[in-house]
Amino acid sequence: MQKEKVLAVLDEYTDEVDVDALSEKLYLLQKIDDAEKEIAAGNGIPHEEVRRRLAKWLT
Numbered sequence: 001m002q003k004e005k006v007l008a009v010l011d012e013y014t015d016e017v018d019v020d021a022l023s024e025k026l027y028l029l030q031k032i033d034d035a036e037k038e039i040a041a042g043n044g045i046p047h048e049e050v051r052r053r054l055a056k057w058l059t
Helices: 003-011 019-040 047-058
Strands: none
Touching: 003 019
């Protein structure tokens, strides 16, 4: 994750920072970045395949 993104997240907080909430948000953003990189590299699951897999759970 880029330093600028971390600083932008920190700027969302007031003078008091909830470290647990901050670490959870940074973790989530890192996972989203990782997933976007995987998709860009062609390692994602096609949308139709996801729909097919989820159909078992949603019906």
